[in-house]
Amino acid sequence: MTVPYSKRMQGYGSDFIKEMFAAARNPDLISFAGGAPAPELYPLDAFRAASDKAFEEWGRTVMAYDGAEGIMPLREIIANERMPQMGVNVGPEDIRILSGSQQGIDFAARLFIDEGDTIICEYPTYLGALNSFGAFKPSYVSVPMDNQGMLMEELEKTLIANPQAKLLYTVPEFQNPTGITLAADRRKRMVELAEEHDILIIEDSPYYEIRFEGENIPAIKSFDTTGDRVIYLGSFSKTLCPGIRLGWACANFEILDRYRVMKEASDFQASTVTQYQVATFLRDNPLDELLNESRRVYRGRRDAALAAIEEFFPDNVEYTIPQGGYFIWLTVPGVNATEMFLPAVNDIGVAYVPGESFFAAADQSCNFRLSYSQMTEEKIREGISRLAKLLSSA
Numbered sequence: 046m047t048v049p050y051s052k053r054m055q056g057y058g059s060d061f062i063k064e065m066f067a068a069a070r071n072p073d074l075i076s077f078a079g080g081a082p083a084p085e086l087y088p089l090d091a092f093r094a095a096s097d098k099a100f101e102e103w104g105r106t107v108m109a110y111d112g113a114e115g116i117m118p119l120r121e122i123i124a125n126e127r128m129p130q131m132g133v134n135v136g137p138e139d140i141r142i143l144s145g146s147q148q149g150i151d152f153a154a155r156l157f158i159d160e161g162d163t164i165i166c167e168y169p170t171y172l173g174a175l176n177s178f179g180a181f182k183p184s185y186v187s188v189p190m191d192n193q194g195m196l197m198e199e200l201e202k203t204l205i206a207n208p209q210a211k212l213l214y215t216v217p218e219f220q221n222p223t224g225i226t227l228a229a230d231r232r233k234r235m236v237e238l239a240e241e242h243d244i245l246i247i248e249d250s251p252y253y254e255i256r257f258e259g260e261n262i263p264a265i266k267s268f269d270t271t272g273d274r275v276i277y278l279g280s281f282s283k284t285l286c287p288g289i290r291l292g293w294a295c296a297n298f299e300i301l302d303r304y305r306v307m308k309e310a311s312d313f314q315a316s317t318v319t320q321y322q323v324a325t326f327l328r329d330n331p332l333d334e335l336l337n338e339s340r341r342v343y344r345g346r347r348d349a350a351l352a353a354i355e356e357f358f359p360d361n362v363e364y365t366i367p368q369g370g371y372f373i374w375l376t377v378p379g380v381n382a383t384e385m386f387l388p389a390v391n392d393i394g395v396a397y398v399p400g401e402s403f404f405a406a407a408d409q410s411c412n413f414r415l416s417y418s419q420m421t422e423e424k425i426r427e428g429i430s431r432l433a434k435l436l437s438s439a
């Protein structure tokens with residue numbers, strides 16, 4: 046039988062995400078592939094206790110439909126406790142609960158993108174966003190970055206050259222894949238440029254609270270004084286655990302109302318059970334204590350990775366130095382990271398993500414995304430030494 050796939054289906058990406066998840070599950074691999082938290086940091090016992098309490102306190106409400114907006118206790122916690130950390134002062138009415146922030150990207154694609162529409166993004170950008178956007182066949186214009194994030198002069202030139210551009214998609218904190226963070230003055234400028242050129246910004250920031258060095262930088266959303274320019278996407282996947290599949294959008298009412306329509310059409314609402322479990326957990330347990338422990342662990346792992354790169358790789362290799370999050374972006378001149386992937390997995394037991402997957406136009410092959418979040422410091426050192434040896438023989 047010929048399966049009658051839609052044309053849209055051709056726009057969805059490769060099987061790389063599936064392969065990454067498989068690599069992350071193989072206990073024999075030293076995997077720098079998955080962009081997920083360290084499982085040993087999951088608050089297992091406290092979450093189980095909070096789950097029981099949620100059922101005791103709210104009874105059958107926990108098991109019922111609630112509504113596409115998300116439960117009020119969770120929206121209150123996000124508005125009152127999480128968003129102020131990012132310099133954003135909003136109320137629960139400005140928050141919609143999503144099944145992960147990935148859904149917020151997918152809804153943005155559905156809401157704003159028609160075939161051929163222009164999306165501006167970083168160079169490189171998040172693979173999962175390319176995957177969601179791809180189905181709607183946009184054209185991409187990428188803006189280069191330095192170690193302070195997207196270059197505003199380049200963004201301005203891009204906006205002038207592409208007056209029809211609809212969306213600016215950015216991951217400002219500890220970007221996936223490069224680990225780079227957008228400087229505060231550039232955030233302000235980005236909103237000014239968005240106002241001048243009438244474009245919407247999607248600020249996708251699931252790593253915001255995983256900062257282990259330096260001061261918090263206010264979110265781009267905090268500079269959005271009209272409230273109309275920026276759709277902020279947050280997530281509990283990196284701060285708590287990804288299996289709960291809970292994230293949120295913060296935007297103006299009109300856009301949030303369209304998000305509600307998308308939610309109703311897609312899956313009605315996020316799970317009421319997990320929303321109450323998480324709301325109870327967050328009420329009874331200070332998230333900041335858990336985050337401090339995560340930050341200590343990730344900082345140690347980042348340091349181990351940087352030290353091993355310095356020790357084992359030659360001087361012509363370049364790499365980013367993240368102040369938070371999970372990712373280092375390694376550039377090894379003269380090496381094709383995509384071609385090296387299978388030998389790395391099969392011959393030396395090391396997985397990573399080839400940089401090529403993160404470019405809207407796949408024209409860069411000497412970059413490696415190394416995630417240090419899930420490996421111990423010893424494994425990180427061992428994995429990087431093996432990788433350096435393999436690449437030197439390539």
Ligand SMILES: Cc1ncc(COP(=O)(O)O)c(C=O)c1O
Pocket residue numbers: 080144145146147148171173216221249250251279280281282287290291292
């Ligand atoms: C930049 C970025 N955005 C969104 C997501 C999706 O996260 P969630 O689990 O909240 O859907 C990820 C996950 O890796 C990510 O790195």
